[in-house]
Amino acid sequence: MSRLRRSSKVMRLWDWSVPPTSAHREVLSIVPEGWIDAPRATRKPPILFVHGLAHGAWCWREHWMPAAAERGFPVYAVSLRGHGDSGGRKRLGRTLLRHYVHDVMQTITELPQQPVLVGHSMGALVSQLVADRYSPRGLALLTPAPIQGAAYEMPKLIRKRPLDAAKVLAGGTLPLRAEQLFTGLDEATAARYVDRLGRESPWAQYELLLPHRIGPVRCPVLVVGTPDDRVVDEKAVEVTAAAYGVDPVWLPGIGHDLMLDGGWEKALSVVLDWVDERC
Amino acid sequence: MSDVIDRGGAWAVVGAGPHGLSALKNLLQLGLDADGFERDTDLGGNWNFHAENSRVYESTHLISTKPFTQFPDFPMPDAYPDYPSHWQVHRYFRSYAEHFGLLDHLHFNSEVVSVTPAADQRWDVTMRDRETGDETTRQYAGVVIANGHNWWPKIPQYPGQDTFTGEIKHSADYKSADVVRGKRVLVVGAGNTGCDVAVESAQNAKETFHSTRRGYYYNPKYAFGRPSDQTADLLLALRLPLALRRVMFKSVLRLTVGDFEKFGLRKPDHEFFETHPIVNQQLVYYVGHGDISPKPDIARFDGSTVHFEDGTSAEIDVVVFCTGYLAHFPFLDDSYLNLDGDHPVLARQIFTPATPTLAVSGLIQPDSGQWTIAHWQGMLIATYAALRAQDPQAAQRFYDAMVAETGVRFTGGAEYKDSTRHYYEIAHQEYLRAIERDLQRIESMTPSVMAAAR
Structure with a gap:
């Protein structure tokens, strides 16, 4: 069962006739000194981080961006519209995944060369939709929202957290609590992060329930999951990895937000080692 | 080597x-x-x-x-x-x-x-x-x-062209309105370049004549507040039959621009989509202001005079062939x-x-x-x-x-x-x-x- 298209999708009628509107974008960046003048063939590729549901570029700025820049990578993180300090908050109720794809594509065109895309959760799905039309240097999918659609998770959500399920179905933002996102943080830090979470577009959330077909993807792909993830289950990670014909890398002991949780250093080194080796 | x-x-x-x-x-x-x-x-x-x-x-x-x-x-x-x-x-x-x-x-x-x-x-x-x-x-x-x-310019040949006393240029040499400023200008051709040059000439020349072989559909860049080509793509995406699209396009043109003949332009002698689309919202506007005089094909050149196929003629300083x-x-x-x-x-x-x-x-x-x-x-x-x-x-x-x-x-x-x-x-x-x-x-x-x- 392949979830990837075998050949290119040329016809994008919807994008041609009703193009996404634009919105102000927050793009955080750290470019190591001397990088821009180094020869293109030998310098480390840029990394573009795409955050997940209700998060923002800030979640990468906390630990990963400075640490990756320290290792010589120019790093960028975009806040999708309606998130972080990007614009489009008022229109969030009319925002679709295609708008997020547009925001990432716009950010990419401002980068000096093809980046490695690192997407987390919903951002991993957005990154795959970007790779559907653009060839990044590499594609890293961290605790990815299921490519097969999250609808299969709804019965479990209804059973375990009926109020959350009702809220999502009514168009509210999926509540993400500290105990779902983190396993190894002190209470105060976890609360501080949860406080920064914003709202999500109801339409984007509904789209997460649906299956997505993408491809062909021609770049190296990395899929990272954790058995201690209480938002994206192991099956979602396995199906996504299988779609690209790779084995997922499992990081036990770290929660869903592996760029913020205790143990983030380990997760980051898995990603950066892969970039160094494969991209 | x-x-x-x-x-x-x-x-x-x-x-x-x-x-x-x-x-x-x-x-x-x-x-x-x-x-x-x-x-x-x-x-x-x-x-x-x-x-x-x-x-x-x-x-x-x-x-x-x-x-x-x-x-x-x-x-x-x-x-x-x-x-x-x-x-x-x-x-x-x-x-x-x-x-x-x-x-x-x-x-x-x-x-x-x-x-x-x-x-x-x-x-x-x-x-x-x-x-x-x-x-x-x-x-x-x-x-x-x-x-x-x-x-690689395509330059037409009309009778008497060699004896023409004015300047003859191809749009290949047209980089700005300096070519036409203050002059009596004949623009030949109703491609998108021809229409652009005619409009620019209307804004800068003393007089502008625009010679075309036939009447065309001059499509607006915007219709109903949207770029009109995006609407056109939506209709295509719906896979509407050609005949229906023709009716819709012509109706939209009629509603947003109006009847070309009332502006003194010729009625198109062909169906929509049979010629490369012209997208120019300003040409009709300047025709309506008398700053562009539409003319049919050229019959012959004679000194500084250009004769057209409908028997009319005009005194011309510079001809710009926008003939592709x-x-x-x-x-x-x-x-x-x-x-x-x-x-x-x-x-x-x-x-x-x-x-x-x-x-x-x-x-x-x-x-x-x-x-x-x-x-x-x-x-x-x-x-x-x-x-x-x-x-x-x-x-x-x-x-x-x-x-x-x-x-x-x-x-x-x-x-x-x-x-x-x-x-x-x-x-x-x-x-x-x-x-x-x-x-x-x-x-x-x-x-x-x-x-x-x-």
């Missing part, structure tokens, strides 16, 4: 306009080696304003909007307007080339002077350094020809391009039945944006080149299937008017659907093409 540098499996790309850039980028992306050659000192081709063969003028703007004009994998900046200027377009091509690392593979100031066949279906490409005059020859596995078809361009391949024996008289007849406007290792990109005139198509032409050529490198027999099968369709046109069901202007005319959605099917076929022939790619 008789030494030929063997470039192994590399392909050569002639021209660094948008089609050349796209071909180069896609070849490199699929893991092939490739060299691009550009006779000017900068990339951009027609959009490189200062280049000798650039035909854009100071006021040139796109006549189709961004969504299907841009490269699909490199959208134009949000900060660009719906219809960007040629300056913005040139900056866009430069950032595309920088982003994808094409500059390391481009040779500027390198004019390709000959492309000749070598053994094993390979090609010797000779270029002249335009500074030193030195010539070098390199051998390639294949060649992509992307030298453009809007730079012809394709021209000075570096290649025409027989390799399957010429019918003065124009190549190809398969998908790309593959020539004469040889499997020569591909053309950009020999199209879409009824919509250009560079989405440039991307997919480049992608098809690159995928084919990659397949040839891996599995020549499979590539040959694909090539044979392609050239079996040589000469097939993509008209969207319409019958184009017989004119040099429509040699390369394509209905963009129908054409792209065909390319999508071709990609399906070739990408399924070798999964390894994908595996080999970076």
